[in-house]
Amino acid sequence: MAAPRPSSSRTPSSRLEGILADTDRIQELSDSDGEYEDMGTATQEEMANIAYLESVRIPIEDGLTTESSAVTEETLQAVLPFLESNPNDFPLNIFGLPQLQREKHINFLKHALGDYPRQFAMMDASRPWLLYWSLQGLTALGYDISEYRERVAHTFTLAQHPEGGYGGGYGQLPHLAATYAAVLSIVMVGGSEAYESINRKAMWRYLGQMKQPDGGFTMAPGGEEDIRGAFCALVVLSLLNIPIKLPPDAPARTHGLTSFLDNLGEWVSECQTYEGGISATPLNEAHGAYAFCGVGCLSIMGPPKEMLNKYLNMSTLIHWLSSRQCAPEGGYNGRTNKLVDGCYSHWVGGCWSIVEAATASTNICNRSALARYILSAAQAKKGGLIDKPGKKPDAYHSCYNLAGLSHAQHRYTYEAKVQEDLGGGDLDAPYYWKAQGDYDDEKVWGDTDIVNEVHPIFVIPFKAVHDCRRYFMEKEGF
Amino acid sequence: MPKYYHDDPAWSDIDPLPQDDGTLHPLAAIAYTEEYSEAMGYLRAVMAKNEFSERVLGLTEHIISMNPAHYTVWLYRAKTLSQINASLRDEIAWLNPTALKHLKNYQIWHHRQTIIDALDSPDGEADFIATMLEQDAKNYHVWSYRQWLVKRFGLFDDEEELRWTESMIESDVRNNSAWNHRWFLVVGGRDGQAIGEDVVAREIDYAKRAVRKAPQNQCPWNYLKGIVRHAQLPISTLKDFALEFADMRRPDDIYSSHALDLLADIYAEQESKEEAERALHLLATRFDPIRAHYWNYRKSLLEQAGTAA
Incomplete structure (x- = not known):
């Protein structure tokens, strides 16, 4: 057995000792990147x-090094200066951490x-x-996106495929990822004109083409089948209140399937691995x-407590999710022995409200x-959020870091009685979530660092979710 | 040099369908080059009339060179190849350098899968995958593709496959993708078939040896627990082994938080509640404090189990 050795000489503890022993300049903080000034004592x-x-x-x-x-x-050494100090020179909150750079992120x-x-x-x-x-990043930051309403509807009218679903743009084939992003964007800006721009009947038939006999969904006609497809399809079915019975021409019908939900829970269950996570x-x-x-996906099919416990091994799932948090960085990685990345603040961080609802803890x-x-580590100096220090900001990491911050700050609970007027109908489980105050006990954010509440399943504002579902619940037929 | 179609006699029969942005300026609009815009206009036109031909292959290749993440183009290309019975070997030869240039691309891998499926032979694929993994040993698409390949061509009992996987683990014992592939080969891909006692013993031994190389590496611990669970053995099968790395009587000599974690499960199974609590307490306060809430949650489960019993 390789002998374990004491931790490396560059750990926080040895730095702390150095600082406590005398008040020399912290050399390493200043040379982490050429553009930063010496931080002083x-x-x-x-x-x-x-x-x-x-x-x-x-x-x-x-x-053993591998x-x-x-x-x-290497990653830890790149991240540490940002967790220890403030190389971006951001104003600090009352907990001594960089404040949320709201205006800069909005501009970005x-x-x-x-x-x-x-x-x-x-x-x-x-x-x-x-x-x-x-748009999701902007709403999380409290920015009113109504100015974009017309252009959102217009952009997606061009990208809607005549046979249903959305492609990346004009003339492109429909794809479930594009369809998911398009529907959520339209739902966020809201309004009957935007809602009515969606051809729901054609959407129903397109989703019917994606459903596979094994229970899963492909992303595009002739495209790959994976769990993104299952989730994206259910988000669309639920928000737009589309019937869960398969359209008559769905190929899966020839294999005896009649509903979008047939074999789906079992298929998701098969995606849980020996480690406890999902592939x-x-x-x-x-x-x-x-x-x-x-x-x-399971939390759209039914109440999380029922669905997750039925289809997943909860103890291995929770063990695996918990293991994703990197120490001492605090952010999450996506797989065992991979690197911390701000986008998992949502992908992993966002699982917790659902898992906690399923375990009543x-x-x-x-x-x-x-x-x-x-x-501390995921805000870019000039705005936008990032994977990790040294990376460039982009809309993807901005959206999912902010959603992750929302999961950290707000308590989302599943309550069977919360939205009675939206209950009933197919796939109504996501409408029983409620934002129930904040996590105050160990907070490290000031009042101005709080982002808006984000619906834990749909990852858009609660109001947008409720307005849309209500609109399509009240509408008869397609 | 840019390539255009409007003055190419081979395309004179096609009226391109230009992108129609309507009257409002769309959001996140891209200022395409003339070359890209024109090629897309021709693609929309041939798609509208369902043309499948050699020249469509040339056109899709051209667009892919400008935008390899364009699923529409890949899907149409795959359909064209099948409609005109094009040489699939030529397609793979073209695809190899393209894939190496664009490692994190869903479309290329799905396309490759479609082609190899139609070719009905995995020849040469293992070598190609090895080249890809030299660039990025944990590339999710490449490993997923390898798993598809093994399943499609029934390579579970190919000794070379297991040997190759071992060499990947050997070169980086912390490469979890390689561990997952081992699980796939030995257990997962076998459609629920039970695995023999000899294989269980071999796998436990293999994972234990890996733990000894680096006890704080979680991959082999997860693997060990998975094997024991799959074989329906009591988790206490691993007790002596876990104690080697985490003897709670000597908390200054604990070499693996994962061993403590496992011990907590073992003691819980053996209904030694106090011992289990002690392991969880050590994790929460000393050996893995960032997850203190989780370890405390595990403690609360012990209480519940105690009340239930």
């Missing part, structure tokens, strides 16, 4: 941060909705995502983004450590 806040990091470190480190451990260590996301130069042709099939990520298709590796799709995860990572 350690401040009260820095000493508190360093003491905190020491308190959540795992005090065991293996002697490629994985080397890149993990508004810009992300604007025009792109020609080098962005590779995003041509992903434009619906750019809209969804930017893209049965037997692939457990992965954070697919875990959210899996628990999200609260606060199984470390929300304050996650919020620390987002505020």
